[in-house]
């Protein structure tokens with residue numbers, strides 16, 4: 001059950017783990033992006049540097065004037081709206097097919113949501129929240145692609161959803177280039193349970209489309225399948241769908257595992273249902289059964305491993321794993337050497 005993962009192609013804000021190109025010359029940390037670099041083809045971009053604002057630079061903000069948003073640098077009074085929209089168009093027009101975006105949250109240029117809009121370039125209260133100028137063009141041109149910011153990727157469920165999306169789309173892009181009908185049959189079969197967990201109705205429609213492949217022009221076939229695939233992957237994952245798939249796949253082993261093993265698996269599913277465990281707990285147990293019994297109906301199912309396992313681990317600085325908690329707890333009075341204990 002070892003999968004080869006085509007490398008997703010993703011556009012990333014350059015200040016996230018690539019270059020210290022923020023207005024103050026800093027760089028943004030992101031454990032997910034650090035790990036992604038080894039598994040994805042990243043295309044870093046800093047629109048503010050590209051339009052010549054330099055590093056360091058005075059900050060820009062979105063200012064709404066007579067109902068129209070402008071990108072303004074209050075310290076200099078410069079209005080860089082047309083430079084920014086021009087750059088965004090040229091850059092996005094020149095992109096090869098991509099599978100997703102990781103954009104710097106909160107930036108008036110790159111933030112995909114929640115960016116403050118001001119009524120004036122002077123000191124004032126924000127009147128609305130929206131997307132940054134570069135991000136608006138991204139959202140307009142790539143409505144079906146996974147687009148996240150680096151902070152949201154620190155959340156395990158959001159990260160799982162994003163990674164599932166970009167790796168599934170990269171695998172689809174690999175067969176899309178061939179434009180043969182048969183690889184699409186295999187792709188759909190291998191993603192059956194993953195799509196069932198995303199959106200059952202779309203999964204069935206996609207199945208009907210694949211079944212009618214001989215009657216559909218290849219280009220039309222792939223274009224329609226891509227639209228449905230993007231729509232299915234964009235769904236906010238519902239835990240009830242995942243539980244359905246877990247129960248369904250558990251049925252493959254009903255006569256092959258002991259009552260005690262089944263009860264343990266059900267307990268993990270309940271833990272996931274109650275929010276005490278991530279999907280990975282019951283899914284990994286079922287995956288171990290797939291491997292143990294070499295179950296042909298499930299061996300190629302992407303549901304069990306939608307992206308490389310190295311990306312599935314929680315980043316160390318989000319959990320406590322990267323921190324020496326003993327050392328930090330004892331730090332103020334740390335007289336003992338590691339491994340020694342106080343009595344009593």
Ligand code: SF4
Pocket residue numbers: 013014015016021022023045046047048049104107109110111
């Ligand atoms: S948020 Fe965007 S514009 Fe700002 S430094 Fe990062 S990449 Fe450049």
